[in-house]
Structures are given as C-alpha cells and as structure tokens.
Amino acid sequence: MSASDSTIVPANPVYRRRRRINRLMLALSGLTLGSGLFWLAWIILTLLVKGGSALSLSLLWESTPPPGADGGLLNAIVGSVLMSAVGTLIGTPIGVLAGTYLAEYGRRGWLAPATRFLNDVLLSAPSIIIGLFIYAIYVAQVGHYSGWAGAFALAILVIPVVVRATDNMLGLVPNSLREAAAALGCPQWRIVVFICYRAARSGIITGVLLAVARIAGETAPLLFTALNNQFMSWNMNAPIANLPVVIFQYAASPFEDWNRLAWAGAALITLLVLGINIAARSLFRK
CATH class of the missing domain: 1.20.5 (Single alpha-helices involved in coiled-coils or other helix-helix interfaces)
Structure with a gap:
C-alpha cells in the first residue's frame, strides 16, 4: 500500500x-x-x-353500560389501578432485593448466573403462561376468580423487569464508592442502602415505571385470574373489572357503542403507557 x-x-x-x-x-x-x-x-x-x-368525562365517571346505553369505563379503570398497584407493591421489593443480591452478593459462584438466566427466561415468557400458572396454584384452589389472583399474576410480570433494572444499575455504581465506604468501616448493608441505592436510584425507579407500563395493558393473565365484572367493585377477593379484558370483550362484541368504548379504552391505555415511558426516559436521563 x-x-x-x-x-x-x-x-x-x-x-x-x-x-x-x-x-x-x-x-x-x-x-x-x-x-x-x-x-x-x-x-x-x-x-x-x-x-x-x-373520550369524555363520562368515560372516567360512569361504569360500563349494557348494550344500547351510555356509560364509561370507571369500574374497569378502578380495577386495573387496584391490581396494578398491588402487583407493583408485591413485585417491586422482591425484584429489588433479588437484583441487589445478583449485583452485590452473588459475584462468585453459580447461583447468580443461573438466576440471571432464569430471570431472562421469565422476562421473555408469554404472559398467558403466567396467568395459567396463577390459575393452577391459586384460582383452582380457592374455587373462584379474584382481583388478588390478577394482582399476583401482574406481580410475577413485574419481578423480572425490576430484577434486570436493579442488577444493571447497581453494576454501574463505581467500586471506588464501595471501597471508600468500606475503608471508613461501613458494613456492607450500609454501603448498599446508603450509597449504592442512592447512586442507582433513578435507574431503579425507571425500571419500576417500565414494569408498570408493561402490566398496564396485559390481557391474557387477567382472563384466567381476575376475569371481569360489569359493576363497580372494590372487592379484591371477587372477580373485578379491568381495562384490558373489557377492551377485549367490547372489541369483539357486535354493539357499536361497546366498540367505541373499546377504542376509547385502548387509546387511554396507549396514552398512559406512552406517558409512563416518556417519564421513565426523562427520569433516567437525570
């Protein structure tokens, strides 16, 4: 050359x-x-x-109507919020603690790599399998559908997302911070809680928000767990209405007013998920 x-x-x-x-x-x-x-x-x-x-105020203030009548999606929105909140509250601590073990305590040995592999499998597993699992171990045992069963299914979907986010974010924390704290006599649990968590806080919160965005529109697991309810209900120990199942049923119905509500509910979930993702990305940048 x-x-x-x-x-x-x-x-x-x-x-x-x-x-x-x-x-x-x-x-x-x-x-x-x-x-x-x-x-x-x-x-x-x-x-x-x-x-x-x-899309109107009646959508947020009225319950699902019978065919040919006006109504909204209030009962479905309340049910979805309840199950998503309970599922997030159950799944987030488990995911954070599991991710903390992988990043801080499981750096040696075979358990951490095996756990990461199983977590990746669970992360990519079809949600309908989670619904069938909860149906077999909970719904079939108690003999009825319930909001608790739906929340448990959503919690299982939350866990792998939070585990991955926590593991990755804690892995980005410089070891020099841990070493400086250890040199001052700080025990490891204090290093994790007061240094590593604070340094990775925005990333972990982003993972939780992304998990909420994922479960907000899940339909398949709720068909086998929470089912549906045409009336307003706050009882988590009984079938409860939720937006994904209502959208699924109303979209397949022959009634035009139900079809419009299904489109409105789909638009509502899409805008919610889009807003959560934008908020998560903005928080992550900070």
Whole structure:
C-alpha cells in the first residue's frame, strides 16, 4: 500500500469505500427510524380517531353500560389501578432485593448466573403462561376468580423487569464508592442502602415505571385470574373489572357503542403507557 492509499483524502479509495458504507448505514438507520415512527404515529392516530368520540368525562365517571346505553369505563379503570398497584407493591421489593443480591452478593459462584438466566427466561415468557400458572396454584384452589389472583399474576410480570433494572444499575455504581465506604468501616448493608441505592436510584425507579407500563395493558393473565365484572367493585377477593379484558370483550362484541368504548379504552391505555415511558426516559436521563 502506498502512502497516498493511507492518507485521508477524497481520492483515497479506502476512504471513499468507507464513506459510501457509512452513508448507506446512515440511510438504512434513518429509514428504519422513520418506519418505526410512522407505524407508531399511525397506531396512535387510529386510536384517537376511532375512540376520540368516546373520550369524555363520562368515560372516567360512569361504569360500563349494557348494550344500547351510555356509560364509561370507571369500574374497569378502578380495577386495573387496584391490581396494578398491588402487583407493583408485591413485585417491586422482591425484584429489588433479588437484583441487589445478583449485583452485590452473588459475584462468585453459580447461583447468580443461573438466576440471571432464569430471570431472562421469565422476562421473555408469554404472559398467558403466567396467568395459567396463577390459575393452577391459586384460582383452582380457592374455587373462584379474584382481583388478588390478577394482582399476583401482574406481580410475577413485574419481578423480572425490576430484577434486570436493579442488577444493571447497581453494576454501574463505581467500586471506588464501595471501597471508600468500606475503608471508613461501613458494613456492607450500609454501603448498599446508603450509597449504592442512592447512586442507582433513578435507574431503579425507571425500571419500576417500565414494569408498570408493561402490566398496564396485559390481557391474557387477567382472563384466567381476575376475569371481569360489569359493576363497580372494590372487592379484591371477587372477580373485578379491568381495562384490558373489557377492551377485549367490547372489541369483539357486535354493539357499536361497546366498540367505541373499546377504542376509547385502548387509546387511554396507549396514552398512559406512552406517558409512563416518556417519564421513565426523562427520569433516567437525570
């Protein structure tokens, strides 16, 4: 290779080839980005157009109606909030503690790698399998569907997301912080609680918010656990209404007013999940 071949000049064939490849990859990247944004915008626009007529205050203040009557989705919203809140409260501590063990205490041995592998399997498992699992170990034993069963299924979906986020965020905390605290005589549990958690707080909270966004629209596990309820109910020990199942049932019904409510509920969940993801990303940047 001559000296001119190794010089970065427009006439250099190596430079020209790399520049062509770079432009091609940039074009492909921009094309895929535009394609993703196009389908996302189309989905959101379709939801707003189809369900926009039903998006009103009555949607948030009235319960699901019988066919041919006006109503809203208040009972479904209340049921979804209850089960999502309970599922998050159950799954978050378990996920944080498991992720803490993986990052802080399980650096040696076979248990931590095996746990990470099983957590990845659970993270990618179809949610309907979680619903069938809770149905077999809880619903079939007590003999009835309930909000508690739905919350337990959602909690299992929360756990692997929080475990992954906690493990990754704690792994990014510099060891120099741990070593400095240990040099001052700080026990390991204090290092984890007062130093590592504070340093990784935004990332862990982001993981929890992403877990909430995931369970907000889950339908399959709730079909086998919470089922549905046409009336307003705060009783977690009985079948309870929830937005995903109501959307599933109303979208498949032959009644136009139910179809409009299904579109409105889908738009409501989509905007909620989109807002949670934007908030999580913004928090993570900070």
